Amino acid sequence: MDIVVCVKRVVKTDSKIKVGADGRSIDPAGVEFVLNPYDEFALEEGLATRERLGAGTVTVVTLGDAAAEKELRTALAMGADKAVLLDAGDRQLDAHATASAVAAWLRSVPHDVVFCGKQAVDGDDSQFPGRLAALLGIPSVTEVLKLELNGNTFRAERDIEGAREVVECPTPCVISAHKGLNEPRIPNLKGIMAAKKKPLDKIAAQLGEPASEVASLELPPARPEGRILDSVNALVDALRNEAKVL
C-alpha cells in the first residue's frame, strides 16, 4: 500500500511568539519549531497501517522552506521510508494554495491513502484535508478517532454532537487524524541514526495563487491583573456594576 502523510512545521505551542516586522507573520527568531502535533497522529497511523499489512511504503510530504527538512527528518526517524519537500521558499500560502500544490504533486505519485493531521496548530483553520480531497476528487473522512482497514475499505469513527459516527470509505482517500486515534511512537535512537540515510527529495512546488491572504497579525491584549475582593457583597457589586454580567 502506498501511504502518504502530509506534515507541517509549526511553532511549538508553548513558545512566546512575536509578530514579525511585516505585521503579517511570526518572527521566527528564538522560537522553537516542531512537527505539528496532529500530524504525529497521522504519521503514527500511516506507520501502524504499514506494519499491520506487513508491506507498503510511507512517504511524508511537506510544503515549506528548507528549514522544514528538520521536521521531515523527525518523521523519517519515527519510521517513514522517504520524505518529499515541496519547496515554496518563504512564501506565505493559505490552505487553498497549499492543498493545490500538494494535490499537483500527488497526481504524479501513487497513493492509496493520504493521512493528515486534523489541523495545524499554527493557523488552526482545518481546511487542508478537505480541500486536498476535493482537488483530487477522492473521498475524505476528517477528525478520525478510530480506524480499521478491511481490504480496500477504511472504517472510520468520529465524534459528532452527542454521538459516534461510523463512516466507510474506499481507497484512495484522505483521512485526517484527531488526538486519541493512537499514541505516536517516540523515535528510537537507531531510527534517528537511520533517518539521515533515507531519501529526502526536494522538488519545486507548483504554486498557484492563494485564495486568501493574511492582512495583519496581532497578539491578544494582555490580561488585566486580577483583584481580590474582601466580601461577597463587594463581589456581587463588582459583577453587577463594573462587569455588568448580573
Add this chain to the structure above:
Amino acid sequence: MSQFKAPDFYLLDDLISDEERMIRDSVREWVDREFMPIIEEHNRAATFPMHLVPQLGELGVLGAGLEGYGCAGLSPIAYGLILQELERGDSGLRSFASVQGALCMYPIHAYGDEAQKQRWLPAMARGEAIGCFGLTEADFGSNPGGMLTRLEDAGDHYVLNGSKYWITNGCIADVAIVSAKFDGVVRLILVERGTPGYSTNTIKNKFSLRASVTSELVFEDCRVPKANLLPGVEGLKGPLSCLNQARYGIAFGAVGAAMAVYDEALRYAQNRIMFDRPIAGFQLVQNKLVWMVNEITKAQLLVWRLGNLKAAGKMHHTHVSLAKRNNCWMALECCRLARDILGANGITDEYQTMRHMCNLESVITYEGTHDIHGLIVGREITGENAIA
C-alpha cells in the same frame, strides 16, 4: 505533558548536531511519558521499574556508545546527553543505564572474546539480559586494589571466593562482572546467576537511590567456567577503565538532576506569593536561582568539552575526574538551594528536589568520592600522590 523546560542559558544547543538534539529530545520525551508518572511510587516503595527495561532496549539507550552487536554506535556527546536526560528523571534510572552500558557491556566489548560478545552484548542492548559490576567490597571502597575476593585454578574451572558490597543491579542481574585477584593480579570474570556458590542479598533501608537495586554478591566456592574470564585485560586498569566510562556518563547525568531541580525551583519561585509578590522578585531568591543557572551553565560547558575530547581520542581520566567531581558537587548544591526556595513544600515528595538531593548523596560518593577525584586531579597537577 511535563512542564519541564531545560535551562540553556548560553544557547549550547547550537553546539550539538541535529541528530544529537533529536536523540536527547527522544529520551527526554520518553522520560516524561513513561518514567515521570511512576517514579515517586517506585521511590516510596524502593523498587526499580523493571517493566521499563525492555523499553530502554527498544529506545536504544543501553550501551548506546558502543559499535556493533546491536548497539547504536552514538557519538560521545549523544551518549552523554542520553544519561543527562535519564538522570533528569532519577539518578536510579541513570545508574541502571550506566551499569549496564559502561560497567558491563563496555568491558565485554573491550576485553571479551567473540563468544562472550555474541552471547551477551545483543541481549544486553535489548534489555533482555541485565548486568552488574562487582568491584567494591565492604572493607575496600576507595581502595579497591586491596580487595580480598580471589580466583583459583581448579583444573577445568575456576573457584571464586569472597563478597562484593554496594553493587547496583546485583539482585536483578543475569550476569555479574566480578573483579577478583588471580595469583595477586586483578582479573574480570563473568559470573552467571544460578552458578553454584553464587548468591545475592538486597541492601535495604536506603535514603538514597531508592528506585535502584543495591546488593551484596556472595561467592562461596563458586565454580565458574574457564571460558568466562575476560581475556583482554589484566590488573586494576581493567575495572578502572570501566569506571572511567561510567564517570563520563555521571558527569552528564548530574547536570540532568541539576536542571530538574533548577526548573522546579524557578517555576515555584515565579508562582509562590509571599508578602504580596512572587518570591522570585526577592533579591535573595534571585541570587540562589542565578547561582544555580550559573553553575549549570558551567557544568554544561564542561561536559560538552569533555565529550569533544572523548570524540577526538584526547580524553584523559583526570579530565573525567574533574568533571565528575565538579558536576556532582554543583548538582547537590543546586538541590540544597532549590529545596530552600521550595520552603516547607520542598520536604515532601510532591516535589522532586529532595529525591534528587538524596540520590546525589550516592552519586557524589560512588565511582570515586568527591575527595578521591580531587586527589586524582591533585596528583596530576603536582606530581605528588596524596591518596596513599
